[in-house]
Amino acid sequence: MASEAVGAPPAVNKEVDERKPAKQKIDPWNVAGEVDDSGNVKAIDYDRLIEDFGVQPLTQAHLERFEKVTGKPAHRLMRRKLFFSHRDFDKILDYYEQHGQFLLYTGRGPSSGSMHLGHTVPFLFTKEIQELFDVPLVIMMTDDEKFLYTRNKNEGSMKKGAAPDDFLDYAYENIKDIIALGFDPKKTFIYSDYEFMGGHFYRNVSEFESMVTYNQASGAFGFGESTNIGLISFMAKQCVAAFPSSYPELFGLPDYRAPDFDQAGKRRHKALASIPCLIPCAIDQEPYFRVLRDRSERMVDPHPKPALIMSKFLTALQGPGGKMSASDPNSAIFMSDTPNQIKSKINKHAFSGGQQTEEEHRRLGGNPDVDVAFTYLSYFLEDDKELEDLAKQYRAGEILTGEMKAKCVGELQNFVAAFKERRDSVTPEVMREFMRPRKLEFVGNPNPIKPKAAEGASGSNGSAVPSGAAGEGAGGKDGRGTKGERKAAKLAEKKAEKEAEKLALRQKAEEAKPEV
């Protein structure tokens, strides 16, 4: 089971390799179930994780509330409790009902040229949330994190194909994967850390770094004295990426980066600080956001604690003690796998909950709870009734392992084929549009309970700042932002108008040219 701990620091790999008894270990770089006294790797214990991390379980009441607010049935991943825990999810729903908007934030650490099936889980869910709530979304590609982590794992040596530039290449390939999952370009901004860091974002990073000591960081992530300092400080970047004030342009407000020395965006915008954020991810990312929540209200412009909604891990093919890992091809189905590769991986490697012989299976039945093919179906098969029937028939011995696997292969082949078709149509122009900092178009809740506060959302000041947020936070009691922010927005608006005029003139001139 060593493969499930791929990417783990040497100490963890060793424990798993030698199958020494060890507690379950979940953090952004290790996902491994408990190893018991006999050396067996156990399934990840999510109830214990809820306790250990101090997060809240997602309950039936949340589901009902979610359905009431959105007027739609909850996503299958939520219905089936695969998204199983949260922090302040209720507050986000409250805020949306009252003021109508929030920022949605998720990300990917591009560790290889193709995402695997597990990585699509939070993205599919995020897409649904974006559609249901009509809110802006930012997707962070932590090429820097993956470079720093890999070099750390390689004990400081620089391996071929593992330089910063290589991770930027991976980021681009993964961005294509993400776009192919179907996000709306009008509401979505995707960026690579290597390319985007600067402006107000980096000022937030710097301020955040100043609030976290080495002891606190190593308490959350287990850093040691030989961890490179880049990896230690990286966390500030993943944290402040949850602050809307890191992306003023997405809300129609100016940023401040060379060579554009327009004074308008010199200061960070207070009004943005009070817009809340919701982060969908698997629970391995929780340590980042624990630190984030602990510090966000202590920023000069206090930000509300970001809310989280967290999923379980799509298990490795080998079973429920670990997650799919990009660095172990046999543990995962990749989005670049061919139909035959999918078939052969499931047939050869997917752990079965069935019995040893057909006769025993018919007599005793199988266990869908540990059966990997069934588990994958529970993530990707839409029809609840069909899934329930499969589980029942498997338990009753009416369906054999081979049949469950064939069903799973068919579903995954369809999912990956549709994905590939969409990915092929992701041109450089499409990518560029997603990666261009620009004012995003979103409406949010069209009927917020506090409509007065939400009026400014469509922008008396030309910005997309929900003034419900601004009114409640530090950015001006009348909900129109501070004087400076209004001035900044006006300047930005004028600039945009001028650019639009120029563009229109250029287009006219082009059209006037005689055709050759």
Ligand code: TYM
């Ligand atoms: P990364 O690239 O490890 O994972 C990307 C997203 O996929 C989730 N995930 C999984 N979900 C279900 N089953 C699995 N087997 C599985 N493996 C990974 C991760 O939890 C994550 O949501 N540091 C981050 C990138 C990041 C980020 C964020 C992620 C930056 N900001 C905000 C979530 C939210 C990373 O390396 O993710």
